[in-house]
Amino acid sequence: MAIFTVVCVAAACAGDGDAVITPESTLAPDITSPTSATTPAPTPAPTTTPATTPTTPETPTTEVDEVFRSTSVGDPRYPTLGTAGIDVEHYDVALDIDPTSGRLDATVRISGTFTVATDQLSFDLDGPTVRTASVDGDEVDATVEGRDVVLHLDDVRDVGDGFVAEIAVTSRVEDGPSFGPDAGVFVSDDGLWSVNEPDGVSTWMPVNDHPTDKATWTFDITVPTDVEAVANGELDDITVSGDSTTWTWRQDDPMASYLVLLLVDDYEFVDDGEIELSSGTVSLHHVVLDGRRDDLEPYIDVTRRQLEFFDELFGPYPFDRYGLAIADSQPGLAMETQGLPLFSVADLDGSLGPLQHLLLAHELAHQWFGDAVSPATWDDIWLNEGFATYAQMLWFDEIGMSTIEREAELALRSLPDDGWPLSAPTELFGTVSYNGGAAALHALRLTIGDDDFFALLRRWVVDHDEGTATTAEFERVAEEVSGRDLGDFFDEWVDSPDGPPDEYPASATEDG
Ligand SMILES: [Zn+2]
Structure with missing residues (x-):
């Protein structure tokens, strides 16, 4: 960042x-x-989490007759974050967003594997109201405990068992807050933007919110037809239904939750073709505010030169896509959201000086x-x-x-x-x-x-x-x-x- x-x-x-x-x-x-x-500010130690805090990452939190119950991966700085004992493989995120009211409904289907024997699943969730919860198709009791939503299973699952949890939550994006000390989703004049490092994603949807559990992602984001919705990865589908549109983005490379991008506003998509790097062919796709296409021009060439420079210095560029997302977001804040870093239009305003070189190099290197x-x-x-x-x-x-x-x-x-x-x-x-x-x-x-x-x-x-x-x-x-x-x-x-x-x-x- x-x-x-x-x-x-x-x-x-x-x-x-x-x-x-x-x-x-x-x-x-x-x-x-x-x-x-x-x-x-560092998140304070948990006060309502029933489990004891582990001392090392991936250490199960509580042992009860061979059954482990975890609400933490044991991060020393953020002891409430993450859950040990599961390995999430994929998030299927369905969002229904009304930018006018700020209402954000999230239904998240989380597929993964148990790495310990346990009778519960817990995910980070800080604020949203839980509407429904199920595991493997069966409705389950869900309780909010501190900064977690805990799903109570009616039997003990073994190491290696798979699970599919689905949790539906509702939150409201308030006008006013900005990044620091909060992370999460913020309001712009005509939409929303997000910076989620380190723990912002769990303020708007349930997630194993720690970098130690990377997963692949799909985002289906339904918004009014007069705006566009953007997330990480490839734009896979656009479905118009009445006066709303669903934008489907697919992130096939494993990604930490803090690198999730969510943007809703009046955007244009700019296809800049491909570039050959030591890693192979990388496609370049940029996102700019409608009417600000010309402002992108100076950064297209710099981005290509930086990709070649860093690809040679640091080794193969790690993904098959890259692009700049220039949003109506907080000035002076940029974020290395995976494959599509976020910049403020106040910073990437069409000029090309030291600040722009710095921001572009910094987020690309990330x-x-x-x-x-x-x-x-x-x-x-x-x-x-x-x-x-x-x-x-x-x-x-x-x-x-x-x-x-x-x-x-x-x-x-x-x-x-x-x-x-x-x-x-x-x-x-x-x-x-x-x-x-x-x-x-x-x-x-x-x-x-x-x-x-x-x-x-x-x-x-x-x-x-x-x-x-x-x-x-x-x-x-x-x-x-x-x-x-x-x-x-x-x-x-x-x-x-x-x-x-x-x-x-x-x-x-x-x-x-
Ligand atoms: Zn940084």
Whole structure:
């Protein structure tokens, strides 16, 4: 996510109309430090969850005579999120949305497998009213317990058994709230938009809301015929019925729930053909507000160049589609929604300066770092944000807008005294995880050399594609690729509660 541009853009827009940010200033602390208002507060520990909190992910929560009952995957930062003991394979999401009233009906059919023996299913749900619930076609009792909806089964299901749960809920998207501290669905003048990182999806539909349980998705979104509805993946079908239209989107690549995109407004779809990358043929499809097609023009070419640049640096682009979704959403906020990142029309307004280059590079890089490889816990957020921030610095270097040395130096000088360690930062979306993560990567590059560093990034994605990974796993892969003991390096740059050193290490490969 490029939440840091909330401040960035506020600064850029503070001038008389043509103010731009410079590459240097994008890394200055007053530019990149998110305000506290934009930083979601960590979810407090559960108070009503009956189960005890597990200490490690995927650990069942409660054991009762061999029956496990879980309402958490044990994320240390968000202990209420997710459910251990199930593996969701597919979400079939039917939405009926009235943008005028904000009413949002969601009927979600969740197919998966039990990985423990249990007599209940629980999904994250924070706010919506449950209308009906069934499992394998039979109506079941559903209770809302804290931030979960729990479906009570009349018998114990075994490890490996499949399930199909269907839950219908209703919520109302209120006018007024914006992203930070809330995540979820928000109102625009003529529609809705969403940013769901880290826990927003479960504010409007039931879901196993943690990156450790990726699944494929289908979205059938019914809206009035005068607007369009957009979600991740391929637009599979459009069905008009009376004065409403159902838009069917299919996401066949496994996707974490926080990467779900939901947009409703007056949109145009722009087909930009295909591009040949090392991963194969990637099709390019953009979404712009009706009448704003011309504003997209400068970004089409930049996107193609960035795809080629990052595909070479980071290894094969992980998906078979890419595009930009430019919405009437919150200025200064961009989100790496899988395959179709979200940008505000206030930021991608047709101009092409440092801010636009930064946003486009950052959200594209997240497709490798965040989307293909997702954080195993939310404490590992620097594996997303540090990498995407370093990628935007690499892009500035590539196009001659700055140099990687200068960007890295500015990142290091921007770092705060507090909020460490990088491996468990105080703020999820703060300068520590963005610039601190980028600085750690630059220091690692200097330590192990360019060849091993970029080999490591490529290996990282190959090893963990379609999955999740931890900081400890990154250290292990870095040691494998470089053949070095990096314990001291990670102690200093990643795990230190006092933050990293003031200076970068000497380059391993340069003469001077
Ligand atoms: Zn980001």
